Amino acid sequence: MINNIFKITLILSSSVIFAQTSSKDSIVIGRNPIGDINAEQVSKAEIPGAAIVSRSKYGVLAIGGFFKTLGIVDTKSEMKLDASMPGYLGIPGVDAAQHGQSYIDARATRITLTALTDVEGLKFKGYVEWNFRGEPTNFSFRVAYLTITTKSGKTEFLAGKYFSNIGDVYSVPDALSEPTVSGLMVNERQEQIKWTQLLSPNFKFSTSVENAPNADVLGSEIKNRIAPTVTTNLSWVHPQFKTHFFIGGLLRNFWLTDKNDVEYKKIGWALSAGTHYNFSPKTRLQYVFSTGAGIGNYMVGADPLAAGIIIPNDKLSLRKSMGHYLALQHKWNDVLRSNVMSGMVILDNRTDYPSIFTYRSTQLGINTMWKIKKFLTVGIEYWYGTREDLSGKKWDNQRFVFGVQLF
Template sequence: MKLLNRTALAVAALLTPVAATQAAVSLQSLSDTEFAFGGYVKADLMVSNYSEGAPDDNNISRQFYVPGAIYGDSSRGKSVTDFHARETRFNFAATNEIDGHKLKFFVEMDFLTHTDGNERVSNSYSPRLRHAFVSVDNWLVGQTWTTFQDVGALPEALDFVGAAEGTTFARQGQIRYTNGGWQFALENPSSTFTDYTTGVRKTGSSDLIPDLIARYNFKTGSSKFMLAALLRELEYEEENMDESTFGWALSGSGVIPVGSGRDTFKFMANVGEGAGRYMALNFVNGAVLGNGEVEAITTYSGFASYQHWWDEKWRSNITASALEADYDTSPVAAVNETSYSGNINLLYSPVKPITVGVEYLYALNERTDGTDADLSRFMFSLKYVL
């Protein structure tokens, strides 16, 4: 027993300097880490008129404009008023440099899209994960904006997206490498299909090959531009069917200063076959299923937006956005085909963290059988940036 005790004391004596050194390194790393807490609080008041009747309270279209989600319920009234603060978001970041390597981690959450709350008493909605990633030097791993999307080109709007038809839009898991203006990424594959007979959306059960994206960011004077390419496989393996097709898309966007003041012009143009969920919040699926075949759907989309500063505190944005789908073989049932929207706003920032504004949005969605639906919305918002 004495021998064992002596041995334990000897080992402890040897390990104590190691533990102390490790603790010192950990404390030093922690002291060199920069922490940041951010986000914003945003309160929205929306008065909406749906031509085909208002959707139910938990429908995503009652939170922000989503193309294809405005057809509503014809048994309900057309006009509704909504107050909510669900766009409010919080994020936490930490950056450090260890052994010459730059490290960062970032997490962000908000309260949109969930249907697990209601407006009757408490308006309690659970948070959802927006971003969660770690980056080491040029590499990023985790969930964040798709590399195919130029977030910097999005117009300033009170609506959550602002140019829903014309922008590429997705957040998903990925592995991304950045070198100067070039970015290359492997991203989560998720295919969506339209049933030829019923028009119902179906998802692929055997997405195997990651979506491949290449992007180039560059500047010309004070203007910023982006070019991106997407290549993906859409495979459907269910119901005694095993077929696939390749999809592709190209996107170009830019932010151009106008005049000698703070005015800017923003734009985006997209084209692709089988792009599906990357365009207009999945207004159109990637391909049509029918007769034992998978046929990619062609889409064209884009937006243009102009921001004018009236003075140092007042500004306005006017935006037009559109998408058109081309079906080589149109499904028997009516499905989404074209979508247009436009919005104009007036924003006021009495001090830098606060923005108060009003906005009007009009949207028109059309299906392959000629039926359509439109949405008119007046919106008031107050936003405080942390």
């Protein structure tokens, strides 16, 4: 069963999203697992993860999603956001609370819409996902894409908004909210065109052209011109999915203009590699290491302007950074599981950079999740995050979270 699922997921751009139909006129649609604490339960459930709203000779249309609510208590300063972001601690205009806060957040609730059809041997899938993370709490797109897969299942094209190809969803930790441990590279969701090729039953290669983040460079009234990012990703997976390794590369083209119409051009880069390993059916280890220049908002744990800085009438300086994280999950039994996560990001330190820039951020998290019913999971989580700026000043925060998700 695992092998069959894995062969399908390989061609779907390194995700565990899959779709299949059966002779019983039913459909099973796996979901985007990032921040979904019921992902495994729903994909294996007797009731599918989505309900069919239309079936005809043209294809199948299904709707799905889940309801999630989090209660959050911060002891010091942190963004008022369900995902903990240590790289933003102590930054003027970003921190919402300097003396702690508590609130209830339901913005991670999702709605999904999936369409499947076959046309002359090609398999088409359209997937749209919304949540309420828009500002202030607007209903907004999270991901939206179309995939076209060949009859053999070895080649796939993706067009739309999806997680950047530099990251790897198999290595993402299991957290109550979106896992945002420092060093994580599955952070940016970008409009992109991607080609994925299954080279063998165990090797997969993908490459993409993506829009890049346009607000992570410090300068005076910057205008960001068309400057796409090119990525590649090669992964190998154990036949029984006991372990996998990946290595990804990114070239980011910076093409900026300041208020005086002076142009600045530079190429940023990133390398990322990681693995997951199942010591047993109950224990899993994940590790990822990344480094580069001009990575910016692709990496969790950096500040909002971590890609670089424009020095007026001089040059564009790209910031170098390095990050890594480690996560360990243990399933105590069929209903109880725990996770420990730790990560760090270090950025270069130069005297001509503003002192508010991040030098280092660290993060440690631990959680336990309890499946009360088949589609109802609750969890408790603790985070400790720090940020040190270039002047040596340090901020920290402790976060306590209680969460519940239905479906």
